[in-house]
Amino acid sequence: MIKYLTSSFLFLAFSIGLAQSDQEQIDKIYKxxxxxxxxxxxxxxxxNQIGGRLSGSLNAEKAVKWxxxxxxxLGLDKVWLQPVMVPKWVRGIKEYAYxxxxxxxxxxxxVCALGGSMATPFGGLKAxxxxxxxxxxxxxxxxxxxxxxxxxxxxxxxxxxxxxxQAYGGCVDQRYSGAMEAAKYGALGVIVRSMNLRLDxxxxxxxxxxxxxxxxxxxxxxxxxxNHAELLSSMLKLDKRIKFYFSQSCMQLKDVxxxxxxxxxxxxxxxxxxxxxxxxxxxxxxxxxxxxxGAGIVQSMDVLRLLKETGIKPKRSIRVVLFMNEENGMxxxxxxxxxxxxxxxNHVFALESDAGGFTxxxxxxxxxxxxxxxxxxxxxxxxxxLIHYFEKGGSGADVGPLKNDNNVLAGLRPDxxxxxxxxxxxxxxxxxxxxxxxxLGAATMTSLVYLYDKYGVxxxxxxxxxxx
Amino acid sequence: MIKYLTSSFLFLAFSIGLAQSDQEQIDKIYKxxxxxxxxxxxxxxxxNQIGGRLSGSLNAEKAVKWxxxxxxxLGLDKVWLQPVMVPKWVRGIKEYAYxxxxxxxxxxxxVCALGGSMATPFGGLKAxxxxxxxxxxxxxxxxxxxxxxxxxxxxxxxxxxxxxxQAYGGCVDQRYSGAMEAAKYGALGVIVRSMNLRLDxxxxxxxxxxxxxxxxxxxxxxxxxxNHAELLSSMLKLDKRIKFYFSQSCMQLKDVxxxxxxxxxxxxxxxxxxxxxxxxxxxxxxxxxxxxxGAGIVQSMDVLRLLKETGIKPKRSIRVVLFMNEENGMxxxxxxxxxxxxxxxNHVFALESDAGGFTxxxxxxxxxxxxxxxxxxxxxxxxxxLIHYFEKGGSGADVGPLKNDNNVLAGLRPDxxxxxxxxxxxxxxxxxxxxxxxxLGAATMTSLVYLYDKYGVxxxxxxxxxxx
Numbered sequence: 001m002i003k004y005l006t007s008s009f010l011f012l013a014f015s016i017g018l019a020q021s022d023q024e025q026i027d028k029i030y031k032x033x034x035x036x037x038x039x040x041x042x043x044x045x046x047x048n049q050i051g052g053r054l055s056g057s058l059n060a061e062k063a064v065k066w067x068x069x070x071x072x073x074l075g076l077d078k079v080w081l082q083p084v085m086v087p088k089w090v091r092g093i094k095e096y097a098y099x100x101x102x103x104x105x106x107x108x109x110x111v112c113a114l115g116g117s118m119a120t121p122f123g124g125l126k127a128x129x130x131x132x133x134x135x136x137x138x139x140x141x142x143x144x145x146x147x148x149x150x151x152x153x154x155x156x157x158x159x160x161x162x163x164x165x166q167a168y169g170g171c172v173d174q175r176y177s178g179a180m181e182a183a184k185y186g187a188l189g190v191i192v193r194s195m196n197l198r199l200d201x202x203x204x205x206x207x208x209x210x211x212x213x214x215x216x217x218x219x220x221x222x223x224x225x226x227n228h229a230e231l232l233s234s235m236l237k238l239d240k241r242i243k244f245y246f247s248q249s250c251m252q253l254k255d256v257x258x259x260x261x262x263x264x265x266x267x268x269x270x271x272x273x274x275x276x277x278x279x280x281x282x283x284x285x286x287x288x289x290x291x292x293x294g295a296g297i298v299q300s301m302d303v304l305r306l307l308k309e310t311g312i313k314p315k316r317s318i319r320v321v322l323f324m325n326e327e328n329g330m331x332x333x334x335x336x337x338x339x340x341x342x343x344x345x346n347h348v349f350a351l352e353s354d355a356g357g358f359t360x361x362x363x364x365x366x367x368x369x370x371x372x373x374x375x376x377x378x379x380x381x382x383x384x385x386l387i388h389y390f391e392k393g394g395s396g397a398d399v400g401p402l403k404n405d406n407n408v409l410a411g412l413r414p415d416x417x418x419x420x421x422x423x424x425x426x427x428x429x430x431x432x433x434x435x436x437x438x439x440l441g442a443a444t445m446t447s448l449v450y451l452y453d454k455y456g457v458x459x460x461x462x463x464x465x466x467x468x
Numbered sequence: 469m470i471k472y473l474t475s476s477f478l479f480l481a482f483s484i485g486l487a488q489s490d491q492e493q494i495d496k497i498y499k500x501x502x503x504x505x506x507x508x509x510x511x512x513x514x515x516n517q518i519g520g521r522l523s524g525s526l527n528a529e530k531a532v533k534w535x536x537x538x539x540x541x542l543g544l545d546k547v548w549l550q551p552v553m554v555p556k557w558v559r560g561i562k563e564y565a566y567x568x569x570x571x572x573x574x575x576x577x578x579v580c581a582l583g584g585s586m587a588t589p590f591g592g593l594k595a596x597x598x599x600x601x602x603x604x605x606x607x608x609x610x611x612x613x614x615x616x617x618x619x620x621x622x623x624x625x626x627x628x629x630x631x632x633x634q635a636y637g638g639c640v641d642q643r644y645s646g647a648m649e650a651a652k653y654g655a656l657g658v659i660v661r662s663m664n665l666r667l668d669x670x671x672x673x674x675x676x677x678x679x680x681x682x683x684x685x686x687x688x689x690x691x692x693x694x695n696h697a698e699l700l701s702s703m704l705k706l707d708k709r710i711k712f713y714f715s716q717s718c719m720q721l722k723d724v725x726x727x728x729x730x731x732x733x734x735x736x737x738x739x740x741x742x743x744x745x746x747x748x749x750x751x752x753x754x755x756x757x758x759x760x761x762g763a764g765i766v767q768s769m770d771v772l773r774l775l776k777e778t779g780i781k782p783k784r785s786i787r788v789v790l791f792m793n794e795e796n797g798m799x800x801x802x803x804x805x806x807x808x809x810x811x812x813x814n815h816v817f818a819l820e821s822d823a824g825g826f827t828x829x830x831x832x833x834x835x836x837x838x839x840x841x842x843x844x845x846x847x848x849x850x851x852x853x854l855i856h857y858f859e860k861g862g863s864g865a866d867v868g869p870l871k872n873d874n875n876v877l878a879g880l881r882p883d884x885x886x887x888x889x890x891x892x893x894x895x896x897x898x899x900x901x902x903x904x905x906x907x908l909g910a911a912t913m914t915s916l917v918y919l920y921d922k923y924g925v926x927x928x929x930x931x932x933x934x935x936x
Contacts, residue, residue, distance in 0.1 A: 030630070035628060159502045160499045386630060417908070434885055437885045440630075
């Protein structure tokens with residue numbers, strides 16, 4: 001049976017009711033993406049001419065303008081900006097940190113402020129260090145061992161997990177909640193091991209929260225590179241009396257005006273059924289955000305272009321949404337959802353690309369079993385392109401709020417092995433993206449959008465029709 | 469049915485007779501490879517301390533010594549060198565080339581001699597250029613348009629193909645036979661577009677042949693970077709009278725002594741059934757051969773180590789073979805086969821890794837349908853590690869000669885999108901290899917070797933037993 005599946009996908013595809021034209025159309029999409037794709041050229045501009053685009057920054061404004069102009073060039077039916085207020089956090093002067101074994105005997109280490117962190121006191125913060133492996137460790141160790149010190153969270157990502165996002169999920173509480181929790185025990189500051197499976201010299205930023213902590217109790221938090229986390233840990237093993245110094249001048253300013261950028265091809269038959277594809281236009285500020293999420297932006301834009309290029313006139317309304325402020329606020333996603341609800345727009349399918357521009361492996365689907373069974377019927381169509389991964393699971397942060405009982409949310413799932421080498425770090429740059437891998441992702445997304453547009457989403461409940 | 473397959477692989481695996489212990493054992497192999505693998509550390513040494521190791525070079529000698537010493541440290545049952553004479557080709561002084569539009573008006577371009585090419589005449593070779601897209605073009609164009617010129621083969625790899633090795637296969641005749649064929653029409657030299665899907669500045673070397681061409685008729689051949697191939701082509705479109713100059717001082721010396729390096733764990737139950745795993749120890753000289761085929765070498769070595777580390781005592785004899793001279797002669801593979809035949813060794817399974825150290829996607833199998841059906845039963849065991857690709861096809865150049873009707877040859881199939889960005893070029897270096905991707909390859913290979921060792925290879929013909 002298995003052999004039958006692997007060697008006769010075409011026969012299988014046809015036998016379960018897919019027209020040969022679907023395979024031909026999908027083949028056309030892949031070939032067009034690989035020979036006449038636009039995603040790589042767009043990413044070159046977004047990454048190298050604009051660069052890192054943290055919410056509220058001048059670069060984020062430039063990216064909004066660029067996104068709108070590029071979508072307008074595609075000849076879509078509508079292109080518009082959806083206003084949304086976003087947080088504005090600024091990094092300030094480059095951070096500086098060292099380990100001090102004895103006064104004057106110091107080793108400089110690489111750190112960066114976590115997004116949303118406060119500054120250290122003017123002149124920096126120096127204190128003894130207590131290393132922990134989890135938020136739970138704080139209670140075990142107790143206030144007497146934490147008060148007045150810097151808490152160093154050093155639990156690494158789990159190397160044994162094949163899916164690196166799972167390893168990230170098992171670790172990121174240290175970064176997100178570490179300062180808030182350590183502050184409750186009287187810590188002066190927090191240093192977090194970078195969320196990176198590789199040992200290297202890049203500190204990785206990312207969002208954090210102080211929750212309801214009053215301003216007066218908040219403490220600064222920074223990430224340290226994995227190599228320097230190892231160094232700090234080994235030095236602490238030798239001598240618990242060593243001190244850590246760090247200085248950062250970041251701050252949270254007032255919210256500013258920004259925008260989601262939206263383009264639409266209005267459906268010819270079912271204009272009130274919406275299919276959206278998107279990623280987030282904002283990025284962190286250390287690199288140029290090529291993988292996170294420049295890749296998702298340009299792939300999503302290319303979905304609409306590839307549909308047009310390959311002669312598809314959608315039945316349903318297809319939108320590309322370049323969400324603002326995924327990284328530190330999710331304001332764009334919430335605003336989009338708010339407007340959808342206000343207008344009562346029926347979003348039948350939403351696809352997000354926010355896992356890097358690596359070779360696509362498939363999709364994760366957040367939907368009912370009935371809807372999942374529908375999409376599994378299409379899986380054989382993707383086999384020639386080495387797309388095998390069709391699993392139930394999450395979709396993406398920006399499309400997540402659109403979930404309901406009847407629709408399908410999905411996330412593109414590229415190969416994840418290298419993603420956290422670059423994620424939120426200074427090396428997330430254009431040269432780390434391979435043109436073909438990026439284009440294969442765009443083609444894979446376009447093919448699924450094509451199928452959902454053609455066949456629609458199965459209604460979840462089909463009550464037997466009883467004649468009156 | 470499909471859903472059942474994707475969501476219930478464990479159940480499926482058990483229902484078709486695989487013991488749960490196989491899944492557990494394979495899980496142990498993957499976890500050990502990812503947390504306690506040796507391949508990356510070995511590759512660091514081979515790439516950075518030894519470097520490029522062309523057959524017959526001092527570095528190739530060093531690599532042989534290193535390979536033997538490292539295998540000896542593993543406590544295998546036997547480690548030995550298998551002598552083999554190999555060709556020795558040397559590149560000489562760095563090549564130099566330019567395009568000349570008018571005398572004195574030149575643009576320097578990046579070229580490298582093809583492996584096995586002769587030198588240009590002392591002082592270099594300058595001539596007009598005729599661009600062609602195939603060997604067949606030569607006949608169409610005719611001797612009158614070729615004689616006294618440099619033939620420029622510029623057919624690019626086919627971007628539309630998903631498997632980049634297929635695109636390579638459709639293109640490499642220009643490199644391998646281009647000079648031999650062009651010489652027959654009186655060409656003075658040959659320039660070949662690098663076998664690279666990406667537009668960049670690296671020329672990619674690789675093997676070529678003069679066939680039976682007498683020495684006096686041979687002409688020099690070099691590869692040009694894809695960017696400069698595009699440049700040369702566009703300049704030729706503007707003016708056919710431009711000239712091309714290149715200078716190279718490479719030469720073929722006498723054969724020298726070298727070795728295959730072999731290590732063995734002797735089987736406890738069926739010592740006369742051999743399973744081998746290998747790659748090639750030689751590389752081209754421009755980079756350090758990290759992907760081609762340092763990766764395959766260290767993964768193959770780690771297969772035997774991982775079997776030991778995870779407590780497997782093989783029933784069959786498991787060998788790692790570090791083949792010499794894959795790149796320009798295949799002498800190691802031929803010698804190994806010769807010795808196998810001489811001793812009548814029964815090689816039941818041979819696995820090669822020579823497609824780069826990228827995320828493994830699965831295997832290609834060269835075997836009978838019956839044997840392929842056997843391995844398909846094991847496929848569900850690989851699903852948790854995102855290994856989906858089990859297809860019939862080729863295996864690898866070095867294990868190929870071992871083929872018979874009853875055995876199974878296989879090749880590891882990593883993701884192929886980036887491979888030809890590095891293949892045979894100066895950027896095939898250690899930093900282009902990701903530790904986890906390399907380790908996942910080693911684990912995937914080890915798991916398959918474990919299964920073949922445990923279950924053996926099904927005999928192809930099972931005639932019904934008739935009682936006398």
